[in-house]
Amino acid sequence: MHRILSNEVLAPDVHRLWVEAPHVIRKRRPGQFVIVRASEDGERIPLTIADVDPARGAIALVIQGVGKTTMFINELPAGGSLLDVVGPLGRPTRIEPGSRVCCVGGGIGTAVVYPIACGVKSLGGRVVSIVGGRTRDLVILEAEMRHVSEQCIVTTDDGSYGMKGLVTDALVELLDKGEVFDEVVAVGPLPMMRAVCDVTRSRNVPTIVSLNPVMVDGTGMCGGCRVQVGGEQKFVCVDGPEFDGHQVDFDGLAARLRAYREQEAAALVQFRRDHDLECEAMGTV
Amino acid sequence: MAKKIGQKTKTPMPCRDAVERSHSFDEVAQGYTAEMAIAEANRCIDCKNRPCIAGCPVEIDIPTFVAQVGAGDFEGAYRTLSSKNLLPAICGRVCPQEDQCEAECTLGVKFDAVGIGRLERFIADWAAEQGLEPVAEVAEPTGHKVAVIGSGPAGLTVAADLARLGHQVTVFEALHKAGGVLIYGIPEFRLPKSIVAREVHALERMGVEIKTNHVIGRTFTVDELFSELGYEAVFIGTGAGLPHFPKIPGLNLIGVYSANEYLTRSNLMKGYRFPESDTPMIRGRRVAVIGGGNTAMDAVRTAKRLGAEDAILIYRRSRVEMPARAEEVEHAEEEGIEFILLAAPTAILGDDRSRVRAIRCERMELGPPDASGRRSPVPIPGSEFDIEVEVVVFAVGQGANPLIRDTTPDLHVNKWGYVKADPQTGATEKRGVFAGGDIVTGGATVISAMGAGRRAARAIDKYLSTQSPDGFA
Numbered sequence: 218m219h220r221i222l223s224n225e226v227l228a229p230d231v232h233r234l235w236v237e238a239p240h241v242i243r244k245r246r247p248g249q250f251v252i253v254r255a256s257e258d259g260e261r262i263p264l265t266i267a268d269v270d271p272a273r274g275a276i277a278l279v280i281q282g283v284g285k286t287t288m289f290i291n292e293l294p295a296g297g298s299l300l301d302v303v304g305p306l307g308r309p310t311r312i313e314p315g316s317r318v319c320c321v322g323g324g325i326g327t328a329v330v331y332p333i334a335c336g337v338k339s340l341g342g343r344v345v346s347i348v349g350g351r352t353r354d355l356v357i358l359e360a361e362m363r364h365v366s367e368q369c370i371v372t373t374d375d376g377s378y379g380m381k382g383l384v385t386d387a388l389v390e391l392l393d394k395g396e397v398f399d400e401v402v403a404v405g406p407l408p409m410m411r412a413v414c415d416v417t418r419s420r421n422v423p424t425i426v427s428l429n430p431v432m433v434d435g436t437g438m439c440g441g442c443r444v445q446v447g448g449e450q451k452f453v454c455v456d457g458p459e460f461d462g463h464q465v466d467f468d469g470l471a472a473r474l475r476a477y478r479e480q481e482a483a484a485l486v487q488f489r490r491d492h493d494l495e496c497e498a499m500g501t502v
Numbered sequence: 503m504a505k506k507i508g509q510k511t512k513t514p515m516p517c518r519d520a521v522e523r524s525h526s527f528d529e530v531a532q533g534y535t536a537e538m539a540i541a542e543a544n545r546c547i548d549c550k551n552r553p554c555i556a557g558c559p560v561e562i563d564i565p566t567f568v569a570q571v572g573a574g575d576f577e578g579a580y581r582t583l584s585s586k587n588l589l590p591a592i593c594g595r596v597c598p599q600e601d602q603c604e605a606e607c608t609l610g611v612k613f614d615a616v617g618i619g620r621l622e623r624f625i626a627d628w629a630a631e632q633g634l635e636p637v638a639e640v641a642e643p644t645g646h647k648v649a650v651i652g653s654g655p656a657g658l659t660v661a662a663d664l665a666r667l668g669h670q671v672t673v674f675e676a677l678h679k680a681g682g683v684l685i686y687g688i689p690e691f692r693l694p695k696s697i698v699a700r701e702v703h704a705l706e707r708m709g710v711e712i713k714t715n716h717v718i719g720r721t722f723t724v725d726e727l728f729s730e731l732g733y734e735a736v737f738i739g740t741g742a743g744l745p746h747f748p749k750i751p752g753l754n755l756i757g758v759y760s761a762n763e764y765l766t767r768s769n770l771m772k773g774y775r776f777p778e779s780d781t782p783m784i785r786g787r788r789v790a791v792i793g794g795g796n797t798a799m800d801a802v803r804t805a806k807r808l809g810a811e812d813a814i815l816i817y818r819r820s821r822v823e824m825p826a827r828a829e830e831v832e833h834a835e836e837e838g839i840e841f842i843l844l845a846a847p848t849a850i851l852g853d854d855r856s857r858v859r860a861i862r863c864e865r866m867e868l869g870p871p872d873a874s875g876r877r878s879p880v881p882i883p884g885s886e887f888d889i890e891v892e893v894v895v896f897a898v899g900q901g902a903n904p905l906i907r908d909t910t911p912d913l914h915v916n917k918w919g920y921v922k923a924d925p926q927t928g929a930t931e932k933r934g935v936f937a938g939g940d941i942v943t944g945g946a947t948v949i950s951a952m953g954a955g956r957r958a959a960r961a962i963d964k965y966l967s968t969q970s971p972d973g974f975a
Contacts, residue, residue, distance in 0.1 A: 240721055254678055258772060260780040261678075286780055301678045303715040433771065433781075436676045436717055437903050438686075439763035440745040445754065450747065455904055469754040472856035476756040480782035487777055 218298045222275055224291070227357045228350075230282040231325060232291040233267070238302045239274035241266070247336030248310030248427065248459055251276065252435040254301040255290050262286055263432045263454070266305060267328040268335075268361075276302075279328030279357070284481045285488040306435045307458045310425070314340040316399040319391065320366070321347045321384050321413055323405025327358045329427050330404045331365075338365045345396065346370070347387045349405070353378035385412045392420055400425060403462060407471050414462040426462035428453050430473060444470050505547045512614040513542040517833075524806045524837035527690045527774060531595070536576075539624040543572035546616045549608040554618060557606035559953025560593075560659075562586045564603055564618055571621050580629040583622060584636035588662040588704065589655070589952065591630065591697045592684060594623025597949040598827050630700060640708055641668035646966040649674060649733040651718045651906070654682020655948045656739035656939030658705060659955030660962070665708045667963050672733070673705075674716040679770065682741055684948070686770040687762070689800050691807065692830075695769075719905030724913070724935060734969070735962045737928070738921060738937040739955060742945050743903035747896055748792075752850030757784050757858035761793070761801045761897035768804050786892030788812040790861050792847055793897030794824040795945075799834050801895045806837055813839050814889065818846040818866050818879040844868070846879065848886060850894055860888045900945050910935075920944055928958030934969075936962055 222235040241251055250265045268277035282288040290299070310333050312318075318337045322330040327348050334344045346366040350356035351374045363369045370387045371379030380387055388401070401424045403413035410426045417424040430442040435454045442453040445466035451457065516532040517523070523530050534542065546568045554564040563582055570579035583590050599605075599619035607615035629636075646669045650657045653675040661671045679685050681698040706712060718724065718740075727733045745760030747753050759767075764783070767773035771781035789805035791798050794817035806813040815834065817824060820843050824831060835841070842863070849862040865885035872878035902919030914922040914931045921930060921937040928936040938954030940946055 240716070244721065258775075258779040260771065301715050303676070303678070303717060304720065306717065306720055433763060433766050434677060434686075436743065436905060438741075438743040438745070439766050440747070440760040441763045443747075443754065450753070452744075455744075466754075472756060473754060475856070476784065477782040480776065484777045484780065484782070 218300060219302045221293055221295055221297045221299065222273060223295045224293060227279065228355050230291070231355075231357060232280050232282070233328075234278045234280065234290070234293070235270065235273070235275045236278060236299055236302060237274055238276045238304070241276055241302060241304045242269045242271055242274060245269055245276070245305040246309035247312070247332040249305035249307050250435075250458060251278070251302050251304030252306060252432065253278070253290070253299055253303075255286060255293070255299050257300065259289075259300065260286050261301075261433055261435070263306070263429060263435060265329040265332070265427070265429075267332060279325060281325045285484045288485070288488065303435060306454060308456070310336055310402075310459055312336050312340050312342065313399060314342065316342045317345070317397065318342060319345045319347065319388065319396075319398045319401045320362070321349075321388060321401060321403040321405070322358075322362070323349045323384050323403075323409040324351070324355055325357070326403075326405030326409070326427075327356075327362065329429075330402055331358050331361055333402050334362060334365045343367050345391065345398070347372065347384045347391075349373070349384035349387075349409075351375065383412070384409060385416050388413060388416055392416070392422070398422055402427075407467055407474070410462060411467045414465070418463050424462040425459050426465060427458045428460060428465070428470065429458065430470060431476060444473075507547055507609065507613070509541065509545050510613040512545075512617045513538050513620075515617075515620055520836040520838070523691065524803075525809075527807055529694050530691050530833060533627055534620055534624045536574075536628075539571055539621055540574055542617045543568045543621055545609065546572065547609055551608070553606035553608060554603040557603040559602065559949050560587050560956050562603075562622075567625070568616060568618065568621060571625060576625060576628050577632075577634065579625045580634055583625055584629070587622075588636055589658060589701045590622050591626035592655075592693060592701060593949060593952070594619050594621075594626050595693050595697075596688060596947075598947055600828060602949065630697075635707070636704055640666055643670065644668040644966070646670065646735075647672070647733045648735045648737065648962060648966070649727045649731070650737045650739060651724075652676075652682055652739040652741060652939070653680040653702070653712060654739060654741050654939065654951065655684065656951035656955040656958075657682065657737065658702065659952040660737045660739065660938070660959045661710045662705055662708065663956060663959030664962060665705065665710045667959075669963070669966065670709070672711045672713060674718050674722075675712060675714045676717040677770065678714050680712050680714060686766040687797065687800070689765065689769055689804050691803065692800065717905065719909045724906060724910045724932075728934065735934045735936065735965055737955075737958055737962065738906060738930075738935065738941055739939045739951070740903055740906060740941045742900035742920075742940040744901040745896070746899045746901055748847065748898060750847055750849050752852060752858070755850055755852040755858045756856050757786060757893045758850060759893070759895045761791070761797045761895055762900070764801050764895045765797070765804065768808070774804075774808055783808065784893055785809050786858075788814070788889075788891040789893040789895065790814045790816055790889060790891040791895045791897055792816050793899075794819065794826060795897060796826045796830055796947075798897035799826045799830040801897050802839050803834055803837060805893065805895070806839060810893075814842060814891070815839055816842045816845050816847065816861070816863060818844065819876060820844055820868065823876045842889070844879065846881070847894075851888065858892055858894055860890045861894050862886055862888050900940070902941065902944075918944065926957060927961035928954060929961055929965075934965065
């Protein structure tokens with residue numbers, strides 16, 4: 218059992234939970250993730266370790282409530298607990314000391330890019346960050362990103378905050394101004410990562426993306442997280458989660474992410490119905 | 503003095519009706535009654551050379567145990583059994599006895615061998631019903647600490663044997679439940695999970711500590727088990743654990759699974775109870791499973807139980823070359839599994855939503871024997887045909903998991919990535935590190951992993967008693 222120390226709302230349906238996991242923080246490095254199971258009969262889901270607090274032996278998980286499991290977890294109160302937290306899993310980010318990196322986070326992806334930006338800075342590197350969201354409310358961790366970046370650009374699709382446009386618009390602007398990066402790290406929805414890779418490919422800027430496919434065990438045993446990278450089959454849990462974005466088969470990955478859409482929708486309807494009934498019952502007590 | 507031969511055929515195992523069971527995850531084989539067990543045990547002719555013992559990887563005193571069953575002394579039989587085997591309810595169900603103890607049975611030369619496995623299962627279940635504890639006398643604590651990586655059959659055996667000798671054992675398991683392949687791989691209808699839990703619990707009562715959710719290679723490295731946690735010896739029993747897929751188009755379509763994933767979703771995550779449990783599975787109306795081993799049988803019979811109208815097994819050789827146990831193949835046939843033999847997939851075809859719509863196969867014929875001694879399949883040109891399916895499951899073997907290998911630089915592996923270990927002792931070339939089971943041999947059986955575990959436990963005990971623990975400071 219892993220006690221939840223706090224649960225705060227970062228954006229609509231996006232929560233940050235600090236969870237006790239002393240055995241995970243010992244060896245954890247930027248880029249790694251955990252597999253979480255919230256309850257008996259619960260599914261195992263991979264979540265990036267967004268931050269660590271060694272003093273409390275805790276890790277931060279940033280979770281977007283999109284299905285039954287993530288919504289269930291986001292409703293857990295401080296003082297509650299997660300049943301299983303396994304990790305740290307995956308290969309850590311490869312960070313060249315003293316490098317200049319552009320960290321691009323879209324939506325919840327900012328929570329994945331943030332620890333990488335921290336890692337770059339701690340190794341004497343310099344970070345320029347681009348943090349995007351569809352609208353102002355969906356931009357997360359701006360203060361944290363600013364703290365580790367020499368420059369932080371915020372974009373919103375609707376222009377409600379920061380620069381109006383997509384993260385790629387900001388990236389193109391930077392590159393056109395002559396900014397030079399050793400590497401771009403982009404994490405966010407698949408279309409965003411693909412768009413960033415399209416921008417950097419023609420300009421020959423090495424680009425790393427962090428993938429978040431469906432996983433079960435997270436140790437290489439099931440092969441459910443397989444993705445084609447450079448024509449080779451890779452397992453994201455043991456070979457990733459970060460890959461050369463210019464080599465990733467985003468179409469194949471996108472299809473596999475849709476695998477359980479119908480079942481997930483049905484489970485969510487059921488979850489909401491049960492949840493409403495529960496609230497109703499509690500209201501009448 | 504050898505007894506006279508009585509009943510020539512093995513007492514049949516009562517099984518649930520094939521049609522009824524093909525829709526349910528309840529255990530298929532029901533087990534002998536006491537009368538059946540006594541009758542079967544009394545078929546043993548008590549031959550003087552007792553070849554069955556040599557056929558048992560864990561060296562159970564089979565003739566004594568069988569005689570005790572025959573005399574109705576079930577408690578005595580349990581003592582004999584559990585003094586050598588701490589997992590009898592599991593072995594009685596999943597051991598390939600026909601290739602081991604029963605293959606050596608003198609009676610079996612002319613007639614059916616004595617049903618040793620069925621008797622083992624009967625006694626183990628009877629003892630559990632009576633609430634008997636295994637005769638696991640635990641020696642005085644030695645003060646030595648041993649880490650076991652993986653809680654599958656090899657790891658559980660090592661842990662049990664070393665705990666009995668008084669060593670302090672911790673088992674590290676990557677998943678959230680102990681048991682390894684016994685939990686995630688072998689389905690409920692063949693090995694009820696409550697039985698695995700019971701046998702794991704027996705170990706805990708002996709003082710074995712089981713730490714789930716610990717991935718060695720990530721949470722701790724092998725070296726850290728020594729240097730930070732103070733273990734004096736480490737046993738690697740992680741299983742093979744990296745599924746193979748053939749190099750054919752369409753592998754990433756929705757509905758393509760490795761058997762590991764398909765079975766893990768169903769067995770460990772209880773996907774067969776979705777949406778009551780949270781882990782979904784794609785339940786095709788028509789499901790094809792590729793392979794001819796026990797895992798393939800488990801997967802195809804699971805597909806049937808998940809509601810497939812047509813659960814099809816595709817195997818590239820013929821029936822006689824199938825590595826699966828005969829009993830499993832028979833059970834599958836009885837349950838209406840369709841077998842397409844001498845055929846191998848060449849592509850998986852998808853629809854416009856990236857979902858599997860068919861599997862393309864080509865016919866094979868058998869050529870000369872290959873390295874395994876089985877006749878090798880050779881494709882027949884121009885023989886391709888399509889089978890409409892919605893789910894494809896590959897049960898075509900596994901490779902070596904890289905997590906420990908990549909984080910333990912001085913651990914030697916062979917060209918396939920399997921850990922090099924002495925077959926007699928499990929000793930690796932790294933000091934204090936032993937290994938056994940599928941991570942050494944590649945995919946094999948539960949009992950062979952248990953045999954490797956037993957041999958390694960003996961070697962680890964010897965190592966601990968002759969080495970000074972200070973050597974690892």
